[in-house]
Amino acid sequence: MHWILLRGLTREHAHWGRFPDQLRAAFPQDQFHLVDLPGTGIHYCDDSPNTIAGIRQKVVEQIRHIPRPFSVLALSMGGMVAMDWAQHAEHGELQHLVLINSSFGFSPFWRRMQPAAWPRILRLLARRELFHRERDILRLTSNRELPLGLCKAWYSIQRQRPVTYRNALNQLLAASRYKPQPKAPMADALLLASKGDRIVHWLCSAELERRWCWTLKLHPDAGHDLPMDEPEWLIRQIRNWLPGR
Template sequence: MHWILLRGLTREQAHWGNFPAALQSAFPGHRFHAVDLPGTGVHYRQDSPDTIEGIRRLVCRQVSHIPRPFGIIALSMGGMVALDWAQNAELGEIQQLVMINTSSGFSPPWQRMRPVAWPRVLRLLSRRELFDRERDLLHLTSNRPVPLDLAKRWYSIQRQRPVSLANAFNQLRAAARFTPAPHRPLPDALLLASRGDRIVHFKCSEAMESRWQWTLRLHPDAGHDLPLDEPGWILEQIRIWLPRS
């Protein structure tokens, strides 16, 4: 099966680091494709829509050459795009769905982005000093020590493919307004969340579990960027879940 990997707000495929290679090693019979949202990565010169639906439509055009069916692994805002995609896909197009530390309009605003995170995120997105911004974003999204070389890599990504302030706010607006349709798009999906997430409350994933009886697994202390903090844990949860889906 071909899998699409989607990152979150203002992040691109390079921010996955070694995670796609780890997925390929763990699941050699599958193919994994990291795809950039509009306004980020290879599409950083493109204007980002300010709705999840608009972002999803552009992502679907990007992957039109990849054979169906798809599985999707998506983090944060990428999970919103993945969910909207699954709810609007042709029958059988999306067969597996893994959403990591994501949220939706099924949860109250103070859970979708914790109140203490709002001013920090807005301040960081508008900050001009790129190295300090990327380092501080890492400290906000990760609950592990941040090595200097990692902060330098994220700084280099932003230098090469800068996300404009307008696109950052368009994505933020899209995420804040997203409410899924009420119907369950798949019989099961894997929801992965962390109790230690300082941006999105894990109760957002619990809300989807309760609504649609999907599979939820909680990590005790990792941060919002769960693939950065605990990639091995994610691989193990996918390995356990896949035969059941």
């Protein structure tokens, strides 16, 4: 099985940290492909579209060489891209969908991004001192103790492949306007959310469970970056959900 991994707002493949290796160890028969959104990672020099549909089209262009069907694991805004992809995919193109701490237009805006997060995120996007900005992003997205080495690693990522302020705003605009089509794109998907998420309220995932009867699993205290805070828990939920694993 070929998995596509998608990150969120202004984040890239390197921000997954050790999580892809942990996935490969847990599912050695599968292949995991880390795909960057336009304007981030290896595509940091490209312009990001300001719609989720435009971002999705750029993502799909990147993976045409990978054999179908795909399964998608996506975090935060990456989940919106994955949802839009699922709703526009050809029959049989997507096999499994795992959405982590994502939000959609079915929920009110104050749940899609909690009110206390808005001013912090806007200040962070505009902040020019890179080390403190990346450290503060980690403090917002994680509920665990942050080693200095992790802050330095994220600083190094931004130094090597900087996300422009314009691309950050385009991604933020795309995320804020996105609303899925009303019909579920598949019979089931796995929704993973954190009750301790200080950016996206876990009720956004619960709303999808209510509408489409998808599978929802909640972590009691992890932060928005669930793969960083609780990778073992996350992998266990995926293993229990996948048929025959």
